[in-house]
Amino acid sequence: MSIETLKPFLASSYENFPKGRTIGVVVLRTTKSETIFRTEGTGEPMCSEYVQAGVENTESIPRLVMTKRKQVAPERRRGREFLRSHELLYTSKDQNKNFTCSLNTNHPCGDCIDCFLYGFAAGRGENIGSQKSRVWTEDAFSVLPSTELIGNRTLNAVYENGTMRLPGEAEDETKTSKGLNTSEYIKPGIHFLDIVTLKDVTADELRYALGNILLTSRYGAVSSRVGRMENQILGIFGGIAELPSSLELVQGVYDKLMADGKAIEHPFNTEALVSVTQSVIANWTNKRGISVQLSTDECDALIADVDHHWDLTEQETFLKRLDQSYASLRKVKSEGKKKERGNKQE
Template sequence: MSIQKLQPFLAEQYENFPKGRTVGVVVLRTTQSETIFRTEGTGEPMCSEYVQAGLLPEHDASIPRLVMTKRKQVAPERRKGREFLRSHNLLYNAPKGDTICALNTNAPCEMCIDCFLYGFAAGGEGAQKSRVWTEDAFSVLPATELIGDRTINAIFETGTMRDEKGNASTALNTSEYIKPGVHFLDIITLKDVTADELRYALGNILLTTRYGAVSSRVGRMENRILGIFGGIAELPSSLELVQGVYDKLITDGKSLEHPFNTDALASATQTVIANWVTKRGISLQLSTDEQNDVIADVDRHWSPEEQETFLKRLDESYAPLRKVKSEGKKKGKKEE
């Protein structure tokens, strides 16, 4: 089982103090529908930044690239995992009050899988730093190629754009959207995680399919893992990866027009990251077969037949930490 090859970079059990073990994951995120990534409300432009096009001197011109911010990645993935924790009664009551652990309520339970892995801070009696490190993901092509406009109209209950008196409906607003088939390259770093925590985090990435605003209508996305690394340091940044892939595509004479072939992009990306084992602090890259075995292992553990056993086993691995917290609270009360 190829996940065992990553064992030198995995923790045997959860520990409070970091020990410099990292597993890096390269993810290709491809929009499958219109998608909206913005920081403000309706009508605001898509998130984008001007950055250098490539790493080579001849590609040093600045271009606008779409940005999928770190929070827009990790929040939907956390919610996906929490769906299954909730279905198996693996979310706990917050320390203060009787509310079940939930995001954005300032009342984390501090005891569930999500709290231990993704961290918590606000509202609790302590803090836990996330061991799933993310960063902004960038589009490969310029933003100007990837954005369209959509006009939203008001439809009456008759199903038409005219009311009972025959008056025409007016446009509500015009909003930007990201086109289907847009590619974002992303780096995710897992710090001092156990094998089951690795399965949990990868499962959240592979199972999450909706991102951004209005995700009940748009925002469909496919996540594809292109590389898994082990080491004592982080992988190069998402921006460096995108710039390296841009250089590779230009050097190969590819026409960078939307829509761009996903398999061609994946191949170019895998060529670029194949050299990363020479980077300082990166010791191991799984082969394609080993990577596929890890993904198959994740799929098996998340299957309906094994999901409950897997999640309860991971949940029970934190039991000693919960006991320590509980004893600490009792001791504090006696001292008062």
């Protein structure tokens, strides 16, 4: 079984101190609708960087960038939806008020699965502290140059009468609505290659993190309208070191495509890209510190195992079992707080 293959690189239980066990995951992210990745407001250009095209091909080309925050934030929120539905998000107290654990509110609980796995920064109130994330991400890069992958869309906001003018409401009835602008978007069918690193995780934490990746389907800005994306896991590795970076992977794939004489243009066939990517990562176990790569069958078995644990019939049992694995740590924390309060009273 694939979990057994990875056992030397999995923790038996959560530990406060790292022990150099690493699981590396190669992820292909493919846009299934128009998508927007930018760091500023409406009208700003898409995130892109000029980088070397390949390892051997030293030409500089612009590539679209899916920043690490654009990846991990939706995946965390997806996982937290299920934690919330099973009442597995805890509360913290600040100035005699209880705050349910939530992202970006300065009141992390420090006790839920999300806090233990993805980490949290110093908050306010009784749960002041921090936890470093054990899910390491990096920028994902598009395989093709960004010049071929971006389109422009003109947006307008019409009134309920179906026009840009609303008689009787505006001071100047000939004045049109200001809800008109042009915005860039990333075309459907764009491929981003990504590396996700899991540090010192247990088997259930691995299932939880992979489930979040596989179940998340919306990324970027205006995700209620656009941003559909499909995630595929192309490879899983175990070792004592990180895999090559996402950029190195993209560059290796680009060189292989050039060597095979394939036309590097959009739209690019997904199956062809999967095949080339798997041929590039096939020799990664020869790199220092990377010991094991799951075979295609083992990788499929692990994904089936993840799907089984996230199935509606098993989900509650799985999440509560994972949540219970941190119970002893919560007890230690609680006892520490009682001692602190006792010392203050003395």
